[in-house]
Structure formats: C-alpha cells, structure tokens
Amino acid sequence: MPVFDVLIVGGGHAGAQAAIALRQRGFAGSIAIVGDEPLPPYERPPLSKDYLASDKPFERILIRPATFWAEQAIALLTGRLVTTVDADARTVTTADGVTLGYGTLVWATGGAARRLSCGGADLGGVHGIRNRADVDRLQTELPDATQIVVIGGGYIGLEAAAVLRKFGKQVCLIEAQDRVLARVAGVDLSRFVEDMHRQQGVAIRLDTQVACVEGATRATGVRLSDGEAIPADLVIVGIGIVPAVEPLLAAGAAGGNGVRVDAACRTTLPHIFAIGDCALHANRFAGGAEIRVESVQNATDQAAVAARAIMGEDAAYDAVPWFWSNQYDLKLQTVGLSSGHDRAILRGDPASGKFSIVYLRDGRVVALDCANNVKDYVAGRRLVADGVIASVEQLADPAVPLKTIAA
Ligand code: FAD
Numbered sequence: 553m554p555v556f557d558v559l560i561v562g563g564g565h566a567g568a569q570a571a572i573a574l575r576q577r578g579f580a581g582s583i584a585i586v587g588d589e590p591l592p593p594y595e596r597p598p599l600s601k602d603y604l605a606s607d608k609p610f611e612r613i614l615i616r617p618a619t620f621w622a623e624q625a626i627a628l629l630t631g632r633l634v635t636t637v638d639a640d641a642r643t644v645t646t647a648d649g650v651t652l653g654y655g656t657l658v659w660a661t662g663g664a665a666r667r668l669s670c671g672g673a674d675l676g677g678v679h680g681i682r683n684r685a686d687v688d689r690l691q692t693e694l695p696d697a698t699q700i701v702v703i704g705g706g707y708i709g710l711e712a713a714a715v716l717r718k719f720g721k722q723v724c725l726i727e728a729q730d731r732v733l734a735r736v737a738g739v740d741l742s743r744f745v746e747d748m749h750r751q752q753g754v755a756i757r758l759d760t761q762v763a764c765v766e767g768a769t770r771a772t773g774v775r776l777s778d779g780e781a782i783p784a785d786l787v788i789v790g791i792g793i794v795p796a797v798e799p800l801l802a803a804g805a806a807g808g809n810g811v812r813v814d815a816a817c818r819t820t821l822p823h824i825f826a827i828g829d830c831a832l833h834a835n836r837f838a839g840g841a842e843i844r845v846e847s848v849q850n851a852t853d854q855a856a857v858a859a860r861a862i863m864g865e866d867a868a869y870d871a872v873p874w875f876w877s878n879q880y881d882l883k884l885q886t887v888g889l890s891s892g893h894d895r896a897i898l899r900g901d902p903a904s905g906k907f908s909i910v911y912l913r914d915g916r917v918v919a920l921d922c923a924n925n926v927k928d929y930v931a932g933r934r935l936v937a938d939g940v941i942a943s944v945e946q947l948a949d950p951a952v953p954l955k956t957i958a959a
Contacts, residue, residue: 553643553651553653554652555582555652555653555655556583556584556627556652556653556655557579557583557654558570558571558581558655558656558657558658558862559583559586559644559652559653559654559655559657559658560583560584560657560658560660561586561634561644561658561659561661562587562660562661562796562830563585563586563587563589563591563593564587564593564596564660564661564662564828564851565593565596565615565662565828565848565851565852565855566662566827566828566829566851566852566854566855567585567587567660567827567855568593568855569851569852569855570658570660570827570855570859571583571585571624572616572624573855573858573859573860574859574862574863575624575625577859577860578863579859579862579863581655582625582627583625583626583627584626584627584629585621585626585628585629586629586632586634586644586652587628587630587632588632588634589683590631591630591684592614592616592618592621592628593614593615593616594610594613594614595614595615596683596848597848598613599682599683599684599686599687600707600708600711600712600715601711601715604681604690604691604711604712604715605715605719606691629652632647633646633647634646634647634661634799635647636802637657637799637800637802637803637824639803639805639821639823639824641653642654642823644799654823656823656824656862657823657824657825658825658826658827658858659797659800659811659819659824659825659826659827659830660827660828660830660851660855661795661796661797661828662796662828662829662830663793663794663795663796663829663846664793665681665793666680666791666793666794667680668703668762668791670763670764670765671763671764671765672764672765672766672767672771673765673789675767675769675770675771675787676767676769676770676771677784677785677786678765678771678786678789679787679788680789680790681708681788690786693785693786694719694721694786696785697721698721698722699721699722699724699786700721700722700723700724700784700785700786700787701723701724701725701726701773701774701782701786701787702716702723702724702725702790703725703774703787703788703790703791704725704726704727704789704790705725705726705727705729705733705734705756706736706791706792707733707790707877708790709727709732709788709790709791710725710733710745710749710877710879711877711878712788713749713879714749714752714878714879717752717753717754722755723753723755724756724782724784725754725755725756725757726760726762726774726776727758728759728760728762729758729759730758730759731746731758732745732746732749732758736875736886736891737886737890737909738890738893738896738909738911738921739896740898740902741884741909741921741923744902744923745879745882745884746758748879748880748882752880757776760776761776761777762774762775762776762777763776763779765784765787771785771787772784772785774787793846795809795811795829795830795832797811800819800824803821804820804821805819805820805821806819806820807819809832809844810826810830810831810832811830811832812833812842813826813827813831813832813833814833815833815834815857815867815868815869815870816857816858816861816867816868816869817857817858817861817869825858825861825862827854827855827857827858828850828851828854828855829844832844833845833854835873835889836870837872837873837888837889837918837919838889838892839913845873847874847875849871849874849875850873854869857869872888872933872937873887873888873889874886874887874888874929882923882924883923883924883926884922884923885921885922885925885926885929886920886921886922887929887932887933888918888919888920889918890918890919892913892918893911893912893913893918893919895911895912895913895944896909896910896912897909897910897911897912897944897947897948898948899925899947899948899949899950900925900950902923905923906923907923907925908921908923908925908928908950908954909921910932910947912944916940916941917932917935917936917939917940917941917942918936918939919936920935927953927954928954930955931953931954931958934955934958935954938958940958
C-alpha cells in the first residue's frame with residue numbers, strides 16, 4: 553500500500569495550493585494529490601468566463617504548468633474518487649479499490665454542482681458548470697442551440713448568461729428570489745446587475761419557480777410553477793453546490809453542510825484537515841458564524857494555514873473574504889461579507905458604470921461591492937479588515953478616497 557506523509561484528497565484550488573504551500577515552506581516529506589478529475593489542477597473561475605467564451609485554452613487555466621508537479625515531487629493521482637476514509641488506520645480507499653495510507657490527510661474536495669430536484673433534471677441538454685468536463689459538454693451543444701434558459705441568478709448563472717449573449721444566444725434567466733445575487737450582495741448591486749443584463753438582452757424572471765424541465769430525452773423547455781412554458785434548447789443550472797464531504801462525515805468527522813474545522817483547518821478527526829469550499833469554519837467576518845466560503849481566496853488562504861499547521865507552526869485562518877466576477881464590461885470585486893448589514897451606502901453613480909457600495913453593521917464597515925472601481929476595492933480591504941467606523945458622509949462621497957479613511 554502506498555503511504556504518503558501528506559495525502560491531499562481533491563485536486564482543485566485548495567488541494568493544489570496546499571501542496572504548493574508545503575513545498576514552498578520546505579516540507580521535505582512525500583506528498584500526493586488524489587483527485588477524481590482526470591486532469592492536473594486548474595482554475596475554476598474561467599469556466600464560466602474566458603474558458604466558456606473560448607477566449608482561453610485549457611493550458612492557460614492550469615494552476616501550474618503540467619511539469620510542475622513532478623518537478624516538485626508531488627504525486628498526482630488523477631481519475632480516482634475517494635469513497636472511504638479510515639481515520640484509525642489512516643487510510644483512504646478509492647472507487648477503483650486502491651488503498652492509500654497517510655500521515656496527514658487534507659480533505660479539499662470542494663463540492664458538486666447542486667442539481668435540480670424537479671422532473672427533467674437528468675434530460676439531455678441540462679448542464680451544470682462546475683468542472684472542465686461540464687463546460688466541454690456544454691460547448692459541443694452550443695452551436696445548435698438558439699434559446700437557452702439559465703436557472704439561478706448567482707454569479708455563475710449571470711456570468712454564463714453574459715457569455716451566451718456574446719455568442720448571440722437568446723437567454724432567459726430564472727431566479728427564485730426577488731433579485732439576483734440575493735445571497736451575496738445588497739439590493740442596489742442586484743438592481744444594477746439586473747439592469748445591465750436586461751440592457752444586454754437577457755430576459756430576467758425574478759420571483760419565479762421552476763416546476764420541471766420538459767422534453768422526452770432532451771430538454772425542450774422549462775415549465776414554471778405558474779404553468780408558463782419557456783422554450784429552451786439548452787438549460788444551464790447554477791443553483792449552488794453541495795459540499796463533497798460524505799466519506800469524511802461517514803468516517804466520523806463533525807459537520808453537515810461541510811466539514812467542521814477549527815481556526816487551523818483541523819477537522820474533529822485526528823491528523824485530518826479540511827480546506828476550501830467544503831470547510832465549515834467560524835468566520836470573524838460573518839460575526840463568528842460557521843460558514844463555508846466558496847472562493848479562490850479562501851481556498852488559497854486555508855491551504856496556507858493548513859500547510860503551516862502541518863509543519864508544526866501556529867496558524868489561524870482570519871483572512872478577509874474577497875471575490876470577483878466579470879460580466880460584459882463589469883469587473884465586480886467584493887470584499888467582506890455583506891450579509892447581516894444594517895446600512896448600505898452608495899459611492900458614485902451606477903449610471904456611470906463605476907461605483908461602490910459600502911455595507912455597515914453597527915456603524916462598522918463590513919463589506920464593499922466595487923463595480924469597475926479597483927481603488928475602492930483595494931482601500932476597502934483595509935476598512936473591512938479593521939472594521940473601521942467612518943462617517944457616512946465621507947463614505948458616500950466618491951471624491952473622498954477610501955484610503956484616506958482607511959489611514
Ligand atoms: P474545487 O476547486 O472544486 O476542487 C475540488 C476537487 O476535488 C475537484 O476536482 C473535485 O472533483 C475533487 N473531488 C471531490 N470529491 C472527491 C473525492 N471524493 N475524491 C477525489 N476527488 C474529489 N471563485 C472566485 O473567487 N472568483 C470567481 O470568479 C469564481 N468563479 C467561479 C466560477 C465557476 C464556474 C466555479 C465552478 C467556481 C468559481 N469560483 C470562483 C469558486 C472557486 O472556483 C472555488 O471556491 C474553488 O475552486 C474552491 O476550491 P476547492 O479546492 O475547495 O474546490
């Protein structure tokens with residue numbers, strides 16, 4: 553049985569960065585990454601942006617060049633799904649029956665695209681966007697599609713809609729809530745994004761429930777709960793992820809919607825860490841609530857924390873969450889977590905395309921959404937990190953640079 557000093561399950565952002573961080577810090581032991589995708593680690597954000605738009609080939613979205621892993625003596629065991637973990641024996645077993653031993657296990661499995669729970673979810677032409685294979689499949693069907701329904705007005709659905717409009721497709725986006733980005737942004741930003749998409753020709757249907765996807769073997773349309781049918785040659789589903797944590801929970805790790813970890817990314821099982829989208833952690837920027845953060849920043853920062861802890865250093869995750877999204881000409885950067893804010897302050901004029909929204913909780917800056925406004929984003933990170941209390945008048949005045957307030 554092959555045994556590795558550090559065995560990383562999941563070859564995505566977090567898993568790759570954990571291996572990289574260990575080597576950068578001089579870890580000399582054996583490292584393997586076992587992942588179910590048949591590919592070296594690659595960046596996921598372009599999947600709904602440049603890669604979907606065919607603006608970037610796959611080689612340009614690799615996290616490191618293909619030769620890097622062997623050069624760094626990091627074994628890549630691709631195409632292998634880990635199905636069981638034995639925390640006492642310190643082994644994992646893969647779906648094809650291979651058992652691997654570990655000194656330390658790092659669980660970095662992200663999540664699977666959530667599927668529709670209604671009828672027709674498995675029909676041909678219904679796609680999620682979580683990995684390269686999803687996008688490659690979608691791309692083979694795109695040339696024959698004219699009308700596309702996107703279900704879900706989160707980042708991925710909106711980004712996909714923007715790319716599809718670029719391809720000249722008719723796009724209808726269906727959102728169950730009364731605004732897009734409801735989970736992650738304030739109302740003003742939602743309205744701005746909705747207007748932008750409408751101007752670009754996307755039909756946005758808010759407060760709208762899907763009853764089923766219709767079709768015999770392939771999707772032909774989406775039936776709404778009020779009975780209306782929207783014709784579709786393709787359906788793209790972007791309704792979040794389900795964290796891939798079953799084997800670890802079955803092995804006895806605490807968790808539910810993710811694997812519970814402490815500040816050093818340790819699970820409740822000995823010698824097992826969890827990082828990235830699947831890690832449920834108490835987050836200072838969420839008022840101490842246990843959350844999972846689905847972002848490259850979080851995956852990278854938690855990977856670094858776990859690497860340090862594995863090497864015996866004191867390490868605690870306390871990074872300011874940040875996220876970006878590109879849609880048409882909009883470069884949106886978000887810092888902090890706006891959920892639970894009690895005041896939102898607009899800086900600048902959305903009609904100009906360049907503005908920010910500053911979110912306060914109890915007078916403190918907790919988050920910013922920055923539309924085409926990098927300066928605000930950079931200075932805003934400081935405001936959020938320090939929980940700065942600033943005057944509303946100053947925050948609302950785009951002529952007052954945020955960096956002067958941060959200082
Ligand atoms: P992943 O990158 O999902 O990697 C997990 C890997 O583990 C996958 O390869 C998975 O197949 C594998 N795996 C799962 N279970 C097992 C198992 N049992 N055995 C073996 N392997 C397993 N974030 C941003 O910050 N900005 C963006 O603009 C942005 N855009 C995005 C666009 C898209 C389309 C998607 C899908 C995500 C986007 N994200 C973005 C989120 C970001 O990509 C994730 O937060 C990040 O990839 C999380 O890294 P991870 O390693 O935790 O999970």
